[in-house]
Amino acid sequence: MNLEGAIKHPIFQLVSESAQELQQDVYVVGGFVRDYLLDRNQKKDIDFVTVGSGINLATNVHGKVKSASKLSVFKRFGTAMFKMNDLELEFVGARKESYSEDSRKPYVEDGTLDDDQKRRDFTINAMAISLNQGDYGELVDPFGGIQDLEQKIIRTPLDPDITYSDDPLRMMRAIRFAAQLQFEIEEESFQSIIRNAERILIVSQERVMDEFQKIMQTDKPSIGLKLLDDAGLMQYILPELVALKGIEEVEGQKHKDNFYHTLEVVDNIAPHTDNIWLRWAALLHDIGKAPTKRYDKTIGWTFHSHEFVGAKMAFKLFKRQKLPLGAPLKYVQKIVKLSSRPISLIDEHVTDSALRRLLFEAGEDFDDLITLCKADITTKNERKQRKFKENFQVVEQKIKEVEERDRVRNFQPPISGEEIMETFGLQPCKEIGIIKMSIKEAILEGEIENNYESALKYMLELGKKLYLVPKLKNSDL
Structure with a gap:
């Protein structure tokens, strides 16, 4: 298959000519090829693999590009990169890798294109387009990546136990791609993730959270979140969320499964916000229910003060996962702590004082709080759902009237x-x-x-x- 249509930009011909001068073969690999075949928005970062020195090729190309940024060279990894207008170009020499059991940092040595494609995480990321004179534009696809794209499958080029054990972060990436592309993870590959789940502990929290954040930013985060749980990874990442799973019954009284309820809430809020921290507030809004769950013979299941407990738990969670402890944490804690307050304002006899206090406490984040509360309506009973939404409209109208009159949302003391x-x-x-x-x-x-x-x-x-x-x-x- 020839993909010259993917490489019309002048930079590809320039790279081809530079590689020919150095007598090195060169290929475009990875996400750029995958996204072209998926007809997705083309990635602005382009990876080139050359059989030879990636640094030498980058230096040669860089010298011919007038609009290039400074060349960044990473000798330890044999890579170099620079920016050209809105494109980010990275060059690496083809290599093969081997790993030790307690580290995801590989031992690297020079290799062939075949070696380089074998070390890739998934077949859909292992495809390459030749920039060489004899077969310019030809697709090099030794592992059937194009068929996997057509069948919407995530599969590793080699034995998945080797792929995931060598670099456990690839387990997170498999789930992230499944969530982003709404693909299925091939069964043997998924079973391998289950077998190797515990090895995620050798990966830094920062790298794990980078992948987790990308899952949270997908159109339907529950796809990735449920896969993380099914694979046994969630217990190592967010055990507080796993603790919400299950339904208990005492004297014929049950409570809902707060884990699956939470996934619904995150999905409900996703179409209404790109604010990653509001999505996090949706994810954590009920984490206080596990430690506060009690059964009372008179009133049934209770979760007293779960919002306050959850807000405190958010601090430990953010700290453990190396998430920012400044404004993002404070924002999430505020939304979690106030998440049940608007519900109590639905009563038609609610006082203006109660409305003013909620406005004051929520401040500029009041609209986000209401967005979460609406997303929290997960009942499948259409009559109840309609009633909840109508009640929220009443609350919003009351709030609007109080805010126009008293201006306390962004309260500043009149007297200093x-x-x-x-x-x-x-x-x-x-x-x-x-x-x-x-x-x-x-x-x-x-x-x-x-x-x-x-x-x-x-x-x-x-x-x-x-x-x-x-x-x-x-x-x-």
Whole structure:
């Protein structure tokens, strides 16, 4: 099969000519070939394999490209790369690899194209397009990758036990590709993942999470998440999620399987957000239910304070998995902690004070919170589902009315601590905090309006109760 249509860009002819000058064979390999055959958006990173020195070929090509970025050379790996406009070009010498049992870092030696294709993770990534003069554009596909693309199968070029044991990260990649492309993992390959699952522990958390994040960003994350669990990998990555599995029954009363419920929630939210951390909040919103699950003879199954417990668990999880502990963690913790609050506001007798407090606590993330709460509706009963959605519309309308009137979503105190100090002639002391907190509470409770004049009047009255005397230099006092 000739694929000259894939290599119309001038860079391919330039690489071909440079390789010919060096008397080296060269091929385009990997994701670029796969995505062209799948008619997906072409990858902007292109991998070239040459039988010879990848660094020498990269240097030769780099010298001929006027718009090239600086050439980056990695002698240890025999690779070099540079950018040309929006393309990222990487060159490597064909190689064969061998591994030790306790490391995924291979021993590398020079090899042939055949050696290089054998070391690839999957048949669909092992295809190459020749850039050589005699067979320019010809597909080199020794393992039937094109048939696997047609049949939508993920399969390893060699014995999967060798492929996965050598580099256990490939197990995550198999599941990630299955989720992204909505392919099936070939049965023997999947059984091999099950057999080798424990070897994922030799892979760094950062690399594991990189693949996990890509699964979370797919159109339907549950495909990958369920495969991770079925393969036995999830217990090593997110045991907190695995702990949600199962349904218990006591005295005829059951609770839902919170693991599969969680997968539904993540799928429900995916079409409505590309915010990876909101998807994480959906994934973790119920993790506190496992440690808080109790059975009460009077009311049945309970999960008291599971939102608060879950928010605390998120910190340990993020720390263990080397996820960012700054703003992303705080955001996820906030959404998890508040995830059940909007439900309680559905009652028609809910007070404006309760609405204001939720707006204040959620702040700029309120809309994301509501998006999660809507995704959390997983009942298969159409009447109940319709009723829940109608109730949320009522809550949103109430919130909108309160927000337009009281403006507390992004609350800023009308009176600053500096003004309190200046008004009463105070140095830093606890009374300043008391006054600021009292003003905030008065606004949230609806006792005063959220504006400077109301807050100033309230502050002066409060000052009297605290035996504070205002300095009479401001005629407004």
